[in-house]
Amino acid sequence: MTDKNLKITIKDVAAEAGVSFGTVSRVINNDIHVKPETRERVLKAMERLGFVANRQARSLAGGKTHFIGLLVPDLGTGYIGEIIRGIDAELTLQGLDLVLYTTHRTASKEAAYVANLAKGMVDGLLLVLPRNPADYIGVLTQRKFPFVLIDHQGTGKDCPAVGATNWQGGYDATEYLIKLGHRRIGFITGWMDLGCAQDRLAGYRAALRTYHIPEDPDLIYEGTFFQPDGYTGAMKFLDLPDPPTAIFASNDVMAMGVMDAVRMRGLRVPEDVSVLGFDDIPQASLVRPALTTVQQPLENMGRVAAQMLLDLIDQPERKVGRIELSTKLVIRESCQPPRSR
Amino acid sequence: MTDKNLKITIKDVAAEAGVSFGTVSRVINNDIHVKPETRERVLKAMERLGFVANRQARSLAGGKTHFIGLLVPDLGTGYIGEIIRGIDAELTLQGLDLVLYTTHRTASKEAAYVANLAKGMVDGLLLVLPRNPADYIGVLTQRKFPFVLIDHQGTGKDCPAVGATNWQGGYDATEYLIKLGHRRIGFITGWMDLGCAQDRLAGYRAALRTYHIPEDPDLIYEGTFFQPDGYTGAMKFLDLPDPPTAIFASNDVMAMGVMDAVRMRGLRVPEDVSVLGFDDIPQASLVRPALTTVQQPLENMGRVAAQMLLDLIDQPERKVGRIELSTKLVIRESCQPPRSR
DNA sequence: GTGAAAGCGCTAACAG
DNA sequence: CTGTTAGCGCTTTCAC
Numbered sequence: 001m002t003d004k005n006l007k008i009t010i011k012d013v014a015a016e017a018g019v020s021f022g023t024v025s026r027v028i029n030n031d032i033h034v035k036p037e038t039r040e041r042v043l044k045a046m047e048r049l050g051f052v053a054n055r056q057a058r059s060l061a062g063g064k065t066h067f068i069g070l071l072v073p074d075l076g077t078g079y080i081g082e083i084i085r086g087i088d089a090e091l092t093l094q095g096l097d098l099v100l101y102t103t104h105r106t107a108s109k110e111a112a113y114v115a116n117l118a119k120g121m122v123d124g125l126l127l128v129l130p131r132n133p134a135d136y137i138g139v140l141t142q143r144k145f146p147f148v149l150i151d152h153q154g155t156g157k158d159c160p161a162v163g164a165t166n167w168q169g170g171y172d173a174t175e176y177l178i179k180l181g182h183r184r185i186g187f188i189t190g191w192m193d194l195g196c197a198q199d200r201l202a203g204y205r206a207a208l209r210t211y212h213i214p215e216d217p218d219l220i221y222e223g224t225f226f227q228p229d230g231y232t233g234a235m236k237f238l239d240l241p242d243p244p245t246a247i248f249a250s251n252d253v254m255a256m257g258v259m260d261a262v263r264m265r266g267l268r269v270p271e272d273v274s275v276l277g278f279d280d281i282p283q284a285s286l287v288r289p290a291l292t293t294v295q296q297p298l299e300n301m302g303r304v305a306a307q308m309l310l311d312l313i314d315q316p317e318r319k320v321g322r323i324e325l326s327t328k329l330v331i332r333e334s335c336q337p338p339r340s341r
Numbered sequence: 342m343t344d345k346n347l348k349i350t351i352k353d354v355a356a357e358a359g360v361s362f363g364t365v366s367r368v369i370n371n372d373i374h375v376k377p378e379t380r381e382r383v384l385k386a387m388e389r390l391g392f393v394a395n396r397q398a399r400s401l402a403g404g405k406t407h408f409i410g411l412l413v414p415d416l417g418t419g420y421i422g423e424i425i426r427g428i429d430a431e432l433t434l435q436g437l438d439l440v441l442y443t444t445h446r447t448a449s450k451e452a453a454y455v456a457n458l459a460k461g462m463v464d465g466l467l468l469v470l471p472r473n474p475a476d477y478i479g480v481l482t483q484r485k486f487p488f489v490l491i492d493h494q495g496t497g498k499d500c501p502a503v504g505a506t507n508w509q510g511g512y513d514a515t516e517y518l519i520k521l522g523h524r525r526i527g528f529i530t531g532w533m534d535l536g537c538a539q540d541r542l543a544g545y546r547a548a549l550r551t552y553h554i555p556e557d558p559d560l561i562y563e564g565t566f567f568q569p570d571g572y573t574g575a576m577k578f579l580d581l582p583d584p585p586t587a588i589f590a591s592n593d594v595m596a597m598g599v600m601d602a603v604r605m606r607g608l609r610v611p612e613d614v615s616v617l618g619f620d621d622i623p624q625a626s627l628v629r630p631a632l633t634t635v636q637q638p639l640e641n642m643g644r645v646a647a648q649m650l651l652d653l654i655d656q657p658e659r660k661v662g663r664i665e666l667s668t669k670l671v672i673r674e675s676c677q678p679p680r681s682r
Numbered sequence: 683g684t685g686a687a688a689g690c691g692c693t694a695a696c697a698g
Numbered sequence: 699c700t701g702t703t704a705g706c707g708c709t710t711t712c713a714c
Contacts (some may be wrong), residue, residue, distance in 0.1 A: 009706095100411070287606060397691080
């Protein structure tokens with residue numbers, strides 16, 4: 001562990017190993033045209049000197065930056081964190097690094113970041129819960145710039161994306177509640193600008209229809225995926241002359257808001273009101289009663305998206321469309337049959 | 342918006358504007374030695390061509406990467422997200438980008454990342470909740486590599502760091518409970534490897550001492566900052582022959598675990614047991630009852646740390662030590678005087 | 683197999 | 699004020 005203060009370049013390594021610096025470069029890049037014996041000598045020299053390749057230089061000369069841009073709306077809930085965990089795992093494997101941009105749900109920022117990043121700052125883009133991808137998907141596609149959308153329903157165009165089976169998730173959860181005996185099921189939507197929110201609602205509606213339960217507009221509350229929406233929506237439901245016996249929130253944090261509201265009214269979950277969420281964030285299994293919820297394979301979505309992006313970077317011509325990972329109903333403690341009346 | 346597919350370099354701009362490419366470089370770098378008129382012409386040419394400077398090349402030639410490395414343990418709780426929000430705001434202002442590394446609390450990863458990053462990949466390092474900084478602080482300091490520790494108590498060495506007044510926060514909260522009339526106050530610690538956890542406990546102890554309340558080892562449960570610790574710890578407390586009337590958890594997520602445990606026992610917060618947290622993550626004000634907690638100025642810590650780092654990058658010789666931002670007790674609904682017996 | 687040479691796009695002296 | 703000239707550290711030809 002020689003700790004010279006100065007930067008060690010391939011030239012230093014070359015001198016140390018007694019080869020030309022071109023050969024060192026070959027070793028670094030795992031070029032086959034190096035005698036095993038020479039390779040060994042170079043590797044040893046690198047270690048002895050504590051050599052670390054300069055990324056900037058590699059990029060300049062070679063073309064790749066070894067950076068992947070990651071755009072996320074925010075880091076507030078565990079939701080994004082889980083996705084990033086998956087992305088991270090996959091990228092680390094390939095020696096790529098993540099450049100993080102937080103858009104705070106500002107559409108203009110999103111477009112601006114994308115525009116700049118696509119001009120060579122990163123090798124590819126991962127867009128989580130993109131707000132208005134329509135603005136830039138065209139440009140990205142035309143330039144053949146690699147990108148993958150995470151958790152977004154296509155804008156009609158078919159472009160690389162990974163998401164979950166939101167419709168099915170909404171359907172399954174609602175069906176589960178119906179089979180438990182519930183007839184009045186409140187639904188709190190997500191932010192309806194997002195395709196996933198629309199799909200979950202559609203799934204809920206479809207299940208009602210299948211079981212011939214009339215839809216009641218009073219039992220649908222439009223939220224935005226934030227916890228207070230769950231609270232407010234539930235309060236509104238509970239004030240109804242004929243309140244629901246179960247409430248299905250479009251994500252877990254809103255479901256927690258619902259739980260708070262139910263308790264606030266002096267009622268109990270699940271005895272008086274069943275509560276069901278969506279996502280299965282880490283918190284879901286930790287609250288009491290543990291939340292029954294529709295699991296999204298968040299970490300896996302991140303991992304799959306990263307893989308897709310890497311493929312796309314290797315073979316830009318390859319056509320890939322949307323991949324849907326399946327959701328799964330995770331039954332815990334927050335739902336039970338309604339009280340008999 | 343000329344959309345040539347090829348990369349546009351300063352040479353193209355130079356040709357377009359009818360100047361040498363050295364002049365274009367000056368314009369990019371806001372060099373004063375350019376005739377306003379010429380600058381204008383160059384700027385126009387850049388716009389016309391849609392020029393974006395190549396970061397890799399700038400770094401290679403100029404020395405700065407315009408990237409800041411950010412090491413975080415994980416992205417699970419809102420806690421880190423808030424800090425990042427502050428960092429982000431400050432860095433965006435300066436046109437710097439964030440390279441994200443998630444260590445997942447693995448000490449070896451932490452050291453490895455730091456070692457690599459410090460070798461020119463980024464201009465500076467921001468280390469949130471570092472696990473074993475002692476391993477690399479020496480090297481970093483010796484090389485005069487700019488870095489700032491966030492939320493970590495110094496290892497004896499005095500190095501750039503920003504944190505909160507954890508001791509005072511622990512003291513204030515405990516004092517508040519005592520003044521409410523509580524005598525038996527359960528305390529759930531954080532991960533005791535971390536200085537902040539130690540300080541909060543020390544503050545708790547100091548307050549007890551001040552008010553001549555004997556410390557009871559049964560009322561201290563060692564946790565690790567995760568929600569289940571709060572649940573388990575509270576369960577243990579509640580099983581005591583003489584259970585506490587108030588429980589102070591070393592962070593908010595553990596406090597939420599405590600709330601769950603209290604409810605699980607059929608008791609109410611705050612009527613039967615008061616609960617107090619630490620951090621004031623966004624969730625704290627959203628749960629019911631809203632959590633009384635010690636607020637850490639998380640976002641501001643991020644902002645201040647970023648500023649410190651930028652200063653350090655500009656003036657590497659400058660000596661800076663630890664900055665402590667003050668905590669504040671935020672009184673909401675989860676605490677009240679104990680039931681009279 | 684390996685060495686030598688030519689840039690990648692830009693900054694930073696250095697001359698005028 | 700502006701043009702010119704060297705590199706920054708590395709990948710890639712292209713020879714040998």
